[in-house]
Amino acid sequence: MVMESQGLARVREIYHDRSHRVKQLKAAGEKVIGYFCVYPVLEMLTALNLVPYRVFGDMREPITKADSCLPTVVCPFIRSALDLGLKGKYDFLDGVVMAHVCEVGEKTAHIWNLYLNPPYFHFIDTPHTVHKAAQKQHKELLKDFEKTLELFTGKELSPGRLREAIEAHNQQRALVRELYNLRKPDPPLISGTETLQVMVALMSLPVEEGNKLLRQVINEVKGRKDGLQKKTRLLIWGSIIDDVALIEMIEGLGANLVMDDTCVGSRFYFPDVELTDDPLDGLAYRYLVELKCPRTFREAVFGETKKDYMADLDSRFSYLKEYAREWNVNGVILQSVRYCDIHGYEVPQVKDYLDSIGLPSIYLEHDYSEAALAPLRTRVQAFLEVIS
Amino acid sequence: MTNEKKRTINRLKTMYPLRALLDEMYKGNIEASKAGKPTAWCMVTFWEGDVILKAMDVESVYPENYGAVCAAFGAAPAYLDRSDADGFPTHMCGYARNCLGYTARMMDLGEIPPGAPMGGMPKPILLLSSGSLCDAHYKWFQALGRYLDAPVWTMELPLPGVKESRIEGAYEHNIGFMVAELREFVTFLERLLSKKMDWDKLDELIDDMIEMNRVWYEINELRKARPCPMHSRDFWSSMSGSLYPSGDLKVSVDLYRKMYDEVKYRVDNNIGALPIEEKYRLLFLELPPWHSLGFFNQLAERGWNFVVESWSYHPPQPIDLTKVSDPLERIARFTYQWLTGRFPDAFNAGEWGGYSAYPYLEYAQDYQCDGALLHPLVTCRTATNHLMLVQDRLMKKLKIPSLVVEGDIVDLKLFDPVDALRKAETFEETMNHYKKVRRQEGLEW
Ligand code: SF4
Ligand code: SF4
Numbered sequence: 001m002v003m004e005s006q007g008l009a010r011v012r013e014i015y016h017d018r019s020h021r022v023k024q025l026k027a028a029g030e031k032v033i034g035y036f037c038v039y040p041v042l043e044m045l046t047a048l049n050l051v052p053y054r055v056f057g058d059m060r061e062p063i064t065k066a067d068s069c070l071p072t073v074v075c076p077f078i079r080s081a082l083d084l085g086l087k088g089k090y091d092f093l094d095g096v097v098m099a100h101v102c103e104v105g106e107k108t109a110h111i112w113n114l115y116l117n118p119p120y121f122h123f124i125d126t127p128h129t130v131h132k133a134a135q136k137q138h139k140e141l142l143k144d145f146e147k148t149l150e151l152f153t154g155k156e157l158s159p160g161r162l163r164e165a166i167e168a169h170n171q172q173r174a175l176v177r178e179l180y181n182l183r184k185p186d187p188p189l190i191s192g193t194e195t196l197q198v199m200v201a202l203m204s205l206p207v208e209e210g211n212k213l214l215r216q217v218i219n220e221v222k223g224r225k226d227g228l229q230k231k232t233r234l235l236i237w238g239s240i241i242d243d244v245a246l247i248e249m250i251e252g253l254g255a256n257l258v259m260d261d262t263c264v265g266s267r268f269y270f271p272d273v274e275l276t277d278d279p280l281d282g283l284a285y286r287y288l289v290e291l292k293c294p295r296t297f298r299e300a301v302f303g304e305t306k307k308d309y310m311a312d313l314d315s316r317f318s319y320l321k322e323y324a325r326e327w328n329v330n331g332v333i334l335q336s337v338r339y340c341d342i343h344g345y346e347v348p349q350v351k352d353y354l355d356s357i358g359l360p361s362i363y364l365e366h367d368y369s370e371a372a373l374a375p376l377r378t379r380v381q382a383f384l385e386v387i388s
Numbered sequence: 389m390t391n392e393k394k395r396t397i398n399r400l401k402t403m404y405p406l407r408a409l410l411d412e413m414y415k416g417n418i419e420a421s422k423a424g425k426p427t428a429w430c431m432v433t434f435w436e437g438d439v440i441l442k443a444m445d446v447e448s449v450y451p452e453n454y455g456a457v458c459a460a461f462g463a464a465p466a467y468l469d470r471s472d473a474d475g476f477p478t479h480m481c482g483y484a485r486n487c488l489g490y491t492a493r494m495m496d497l498g499e500i501p502p503g504a505p506m507g508g509m510p511k512p513i514l515l516l517s518s519g520s521l522c523d524a525h526y527k528w529f530q531a532l533g534r535y536l537d538a539p540v541w542t543m544e545l546p547l548p549g550v551k552e553s554r555i556e557g558a559y560e561h562n563i564g565f566m567v568a569e570l571r572e573f574v575t576f577l578e579r580l581l582s583k584k585m586d587w588d589k590l591d592e593l594i595d596d597m598i599e600m601n602r603v604w605y606e607i608n609e610l611r612k613a614r615p616c617p618m619h620s621r622d623f624w625s626s627m628s629g630s631l632y633p634s635g636d637l638k639v640s641v642d643l644y645r646k647m648y649d650e651v652k653y654r655v656d657n658n659i660g661a662l663p664i665e666e667k668y669r670l671l672f673l674e675l676p677p678w679h680s681l682g683f684f685n686q687l688a689e690r691g692w693n694f695v696v697e698s699w700s701y702h703p704p705q706p707i708d709l710t711k712v713s714d715p716l717e718r719i720a721r722f723t724y725q726w727l728t729g730r731f732p733d734a735f736n737a738g739e740w741g742g743y744s745a746y747p748y749l750e751y752a753q754d755y756q757c758d759g760a761l762l763h764p765l766v767t768c769r770t771a772t773n774h775l776m777l778v779q780d781r782l783m784k785k786l787k788i789p790s791l792v793v794e795g796d797i798v799d800l801k802l803f804d805p806v807d808a809l810r811k812a813e814t815f816e817e818t819m820n821h822y823k824k825v826r827r828q829e830g831l832e833w
């Protein structure tokens with residue numbers, strides 16, 4: 001009998017063959033729904049026994065098909081994901097949910113629907129602001145989502161099931177935070193590379209299965225005796241990182257990546273959903289207001305008549321100060337894929353904030369390909385020399 | 389006679405006063421600001437914000453448009469350099485970077501930078517950004533917080549998918565959302581300006597705005613005639629009256645009415661926009677190469693008439709809003725119609741690029757186009773990211789070929805008119821070929 005691998009070994013297996021497990025589940029009759037970015041409400045899928053599966057790109061694979069429907073001057077991550085779709089690599093999905101994360105994400109949603117024509121497709125037009133009216137609108141949008149899911153599954157989404165799903169996903173979030181706590185000691189008990197692999201694995205499994213795996217990983221990591229060495233401690237901020245190449249490069253240069261603010265990491269997992277009387281209220285709030293992606297417009301005080309820049313920065317980025325303090329960070333890597341406007345406009349502002357709290361930072365731009373990382377090595381090296 | 393002087397396009401006489409509106413807007417802004425009138429910098433909000441500001445006596449300036457002005461006057465490079473030096477990535481919108489650099493300069497100097505084209509943009513008391521279409525439409529103004537203490541208000545505009553817009557109740561909650569946001573905006577303005585909204589004035593302004601756009605819509609409908617009486621160049625010269633509604637709207641309504649009469653006269657008398665035979669009818673997407681518009685004259689000499697262009701600069705298909713008494717709801721329904729008016733047809737056609745690609749399929753049929761000229765812009769994602777999709781849909785569904793000529797909004801050297809003309813010559817054979825294919829496939833033209 002073949003023993004199923006456990007903990008980090010299992011994580012690595014999944015990381016290297018992401019779809020293997022969901023394909024097994026599909027063969028056993030389950031339905032798998034792909035989702036992009038952090039805005040589709042996963043609890044609603046889980047509550048209807050649909051398996052959420054995050055759609056990523058592949059920075060190691062050249063883009064050959066997406067050119068026919070997306071030009072080269074848009075986000076290379078989205079282009080890569082669409083390219084994989086057009087090459088049939090997401091054919092196993094029974095459906096796809098996308099949200100209005102950014103403009104190119106919104107356009108790509110409709111392109112995906114048109115060219116790949118999945119059995120189920122839904123687009124959530126996530127509002128841009130967090131005003132009260134936007135929160136109400138977001139709840140209405142989730143009700144629309146609910147209707148199409150019910151139609152697709154032929155099942156009713158009961159508040160009871162939704163609550164259970166919220167609890168299971170909150171459980172996962174709590175476990176991820178626990179895992180991140182293991183990055184706080186110096187040296188951390190788990191590397192940035194391993195952490196990212198865990199995150200990717202979680203986004204490739206049903207929630208309960210992910211929770212089981214996380215518990216194994218946490219136990220394993222807690223029991224480590226001779227793990228990492230003390231090195232410069234870094235936080236990484238920015239657009240999506242779904243491949244370990246960049247993290248490996250940075251850690252290979254003599255740093256420990258101990259914290260992140262990216263969407264395959266803390267940005268996705270840290271905020272919980274509050275269990276409200278109507279579960280949709282808690283979900284609508286968490287996914288619009290609590291998720292801290294720069295795609296959402298926020299201001300220090302709603303309807304302020306004068307802008308205080310430092311107060312504005314503080315209201316948008318003070319969580320980074322908390323991260324830096326709790327994870328004892330020496331410097332920050334700001335990174336973004338080229339052509340990402342959402343992160344691009346943010347860069348000088350995050351930098352201003354980090355300067356104001358005395359944290360050194362460097363900005364790296366790349367085009368989401370493994371080859372493009374090489375020239376960044378020297379810059380990271382120089383940065384590490386300066387801060388250590 | 390030099391080439392420039394040769395009349396290659398019959399320009400509309402009624403276009404000139406409409407074109408002058410833009411110059412007057414800049415002049416008016418500076419004067420108004422000197423006289424102590426509040427100024428707002430605005431993104432194009434597709435009519436959501438403009439009339440509200442007007443009703444509150446706030447002058448609107450459009451930095452996106454000012455980007456084009458700076459590029460045309462050669463002032464952009466210095467502002468772009470400043471934006472780069474301040475750490476804004478170079479791949480972002482050229483107009484945004486121009487504005488960021490301009491603002492940084494202005495705040496350093498404490499006044500409008502000397503030599504700023506058209507008198508420059510006066511310091512704003514408000515930045516009105518928008519969630520419509522483009523990410524820069526709100527991220528850019530948020531980033532201006534580095535330099536300005538003006539508050540930013542982000543106007544919401546739902547962008548549903550075609551199918552999602554048909555879910556029961558979706559129309560109502562989308563409109564309800566817009567109305568609620570507009571109401572908040574009015575409350576906010578009242579606080580910012582310490583004055584009350586004049587609702588009667590707003591009501592009248594909205595009616596004028598709707599009427600202006602109705603006439604503008606009807607003008608463009610007339611362009612379906614063969615030969616087409618009005619070239620895209622006249623469209624581009626006249627569109628700012630609708631898109632950037634400034635000055636007295638009643639005057640603009642009147643100017644568009646006069647234009648309607650002139651275009652109608654041409655249709656009735658079989659007068660085309662080209663003095664020669666109209667050989668090819670073209671669709672243009674999206675922003676024109678402002679600095680090389682003479683290129684269209686060269687094409688006109690070859691019998692190319694540009695009969696319709698970028699959907700998003702066109703007004704909404706008219707709907708009856710006379711029974712909607714709440715002025716804010718009238719605005720919401722008007723703007724929402726602009727965005728989703730074609731969705732029912734897109735749904736029936738199974739086209740999910742409801743506003744990004746589908747309008748061009750309709751245009752191409754209604755205006756009987758032989759080809760499309762696509763103008764991808766390196767630093768304007770919004771004008772570019774759907775072009776491949778449009779190219780594909782036009783060919784798949786209607787056998788209409790596209791010619792792709794690259795350019796940029798601030799790096800004017802990227803557009804090469806000589807090379808473009810060479811490509812255009814070859815493209816004629818392609819258009820001829822597909823004309824035959826369309827006939828074989830039973831398409832009308
Ligand atoms: S990386 Fe940026 S452009 Fe790409 S999908 Fe994410 S937010 Fe959009
Ligand atoms: S990217 Fe294009 S649409 Fe967006 S603000 Fe810039 S010029 Fe305008």
